[in-house]
Amino acid sequence: MSLEVALPIIIPFLAGSLSLVFYRAPLVQRWLGVAGTGALLLASIVLLYRTYTDPDQVLSIAMGGWPAPYGIVLVSDLLGAIMTVLAGIMGFATAVYSLPTISRDHEAFGYYPLMHLLLAGVCGAFLTGDVFNLYVWVEVLLVASFALLILGGERAQMEGAIKYVALNLLSSILLLVAVGLTYGMTGTLNMADLVGRFAAMENQGLVTVVAMLFMVSFGIKAAAFPLFFWLPAAYHTPPVAVSALFAGLLTKVGVYALFRFFSLLFTQDVGYTHEILLWGAGFTMITGVLGAAAQYEFRRILSFHIVSQIGYMIMGLALFSPLALVGGVFYIMHHIIVKANLFLVSGVVYFLRGSYELKHIGGLWRTHPWLGLLFLIPALSLAGVPPLSGFFGKYIIIRAGVEQESWGIVAVALVVGLLTLYSMIKIWAEAFWKAQPEEHEERARAFEAAVSGKRLTLMVLPIGALAAITVFIGLGAQPIYELAYAAAEQMRDPQIYVNAVLGDTQ
Template sequence: MNNMLIIPVILPFAIGATLILFANYRKVQRFISLLASIAILASALFLAYDAYTNGITTLEFGNWNAPFGIVFVSDLFSTFMVLLSAIIGLICLLFAFYTIHPEREKFYFYPFYFFLLTGVNGAFLTGDLFNLFVFFEVMLLSSYALIVIGGTGYQLRESFKYAAINVFASILFLVGVAYLYGITGTLNMAHLAVRIGEMEQTGALQVVAMIFFIVFAMKGALFPLYFWLPRSYYGPPAAIAALFGGLLTKVGIYAIIRTFTLIFTNDPGFTHTFILWIAGLTMFFGVLGAVSQFDFKRILSYHIISQVGYMVMGLGLYTRAAIAGAVFYIAHHIIVKTALFLFAGATQKVTGTTDIKQMGGLLKTHPWLAWLFLICALSLAGIPPLSGFFSKFPLILESLVIESYGIAFVALLVGLLTLFSMIKIFVYAFWGKQAHTDEQASISVTKLLLPIVPLVMLTIALGVAAEPVFTYSLAVADQLLNPEIYIQSVLGE
């Protein structure tokens, strides 16, 4: 059973390599991609179920015992993230079938798509910091290729900025790895937790902890390192923007939560208070950017920034309920944000623009598009009974319980401003007088809505079934706040 851990990594890598051979055969690429995505989802479901019923499982490559060999670890948090990755990977792939230009498909869209999923899933499952760096690079190199597919001047210009900031983050990542190895003599996460727990002098560790936080904050788009994201995610086609917006920043957030609940826990009074401040600033400045915009995709891009603040807020509060809320919020945001970017793509298909000032009247000509969008918009803003409300509620409630009134106020204010900006999209784009031509009004988006409907159903289901979902999130939080369970599973007694 342990060998199942490699499937979400080795399968997309093998499929990506295979699809290079069929670059000029669209139908073959699509058929293989679809089968592979379904297989990845099936393996992710199995791993998530196994982690929930049988506990943490490890895979030691080459029979080299940890901490000397490479190890994969499937706990509740990592398998949960792999499952979300598999769902979003399948949905965005189906949307790409209807929207990606044939010429773009020939430029190795599908191989890089699966290479990106290889990096994402590897980052979730690895139990070693250096291999986390390796999988980050696999993910980023693939994203560089995907973000420039189409070759417009805007895409090339913004991809250069995206590449530059991530190259700097990667260099800083290696610096942090070198310092940490020099201090502890290991890079296995479980072994690092043991070594750091035994150390008496922790001053140097605080510096290293901040280096890693800066690295992951760049990749997760936290304040003040989010400046690269809104324009970078505006250029690519809708399917790629949705994949990036829903999934990529969460890899950085996953790395922050993993390292600051397992490794850098020696002085939470400093590190986690600092993280809480960053969360508040990220939420506030991100939502201000969204409120000031009048472009569909740019509003959504700025909301990525404000919403990751909620996830990091749960870590900063550092209580069982708060971390469970953060886990719940990650699931909610991945699902809803992906759906909203896909809605932006469907709307652009009809109107030919993402400027909401040039839209109007879509509610009359495309009512299903309008009402399904509104459900996800209200969910993002945190309106009950949708998933956004039940994932924000424990975060705000817990902040009040531990008397962190400032962050509670910011979270509520950001929720209100999020609602304002999403209603602004609905009023400008879907309400009012028809701004598009009758020819545009006749454009059908039924095929584009088919992949989005499951995401809309999921955000409703997560709200209706909030109690069992939050119970699962509490189980994830229990594992994260009891690192000895992870350590014993990897290193043994």
């Protein structure tokens, strides 16, 4: 029994429960946030090591002692273990950043218990081996994310939350319908068991219909074209620590589910399903980057770029060659770190200048050159500038497209990369290079004076750590590539997953 598989879910639940017990002790909640997410990170690293060194590179645990496919199983293959480590990194970085940035009012309304609940839902989605329980974990994180989104009750938050909830509820309804049809067709919801059941069905057209329902549902949650507009309407409204956590993890649950389902379950008609994914990837890249180009609010620019970068990940899945899958996994690892870090940087800018509007801020390079450097590392990585992590992720995916002679999507990926660089240069020129506008200078001085050195240090620590990871992924790309390659090899051979989960019950 591999108890390590369950720990990334148990730890945040336990930390969240303790946070509720100490509801009237904010200091205890804060350090429980750091300790709980730190324990989650350590448990996820151990899980990845155990998974990578296991002979099958897949670990599973049957809950309640009921063997698969009759009981609920948790499964850690390399893709799930990688995603869990990334969740641990994001949780720990956000918890440290929250110490000086989350207000006492937000803490009183349950910020820390909700953060732990969100992490439990995310890790549950990454590790479940059951389709219905994937739905359950997605709903857990949806409830937690909605509560975090409206924490504070400001008008802008409520407007963004309405769009966020409306489209995500539509996605959940479609997901539940797809789950019901799957069970009605096959009599099972265990993912490993479904591999053989779907392959043996006479009516493969019906399997494709169910695949499309899952595709639309997970596409909405991933903020893919055309139902992506809930994300830029919502992610710029909550506290910046919440925005960073959302940017790093929430859409990646949808991306992960697409990778899981369309490499494990729905590979019978790749020429149809993955072609649709490829078109969706192209339009997602274009609409996201054009939306970002039109914005002048720091977090809205970053929110639209989440959408455009999701397109690169889906492109890796859609091309479905070994190299493309490697690129997709590599890009997910790079993007989660970089995008969350950019949101954290935007928070420091706000605390120093009192605004997210680029027209209202400036002069940061002269007064805080270290912040300019910490911005440039993830910004240039996002744009794909060598030798940072984003360059290698884009290079692998684009090379896979060239090898398959998919010239249209390759051209889109290259153009979107250039437009991403334009957006990052725009932020640099407005926030860092130009002088602070005189009409907003008094407010900027007041905000900067209110930030103590200790508070600023706590904000910068996770930013610096994530920037160091970005540089490491770029300069030390080989071990990350090898990990992504091993994960892609598993996805190309579903029988590895099936044998590890079902064993002698097949």
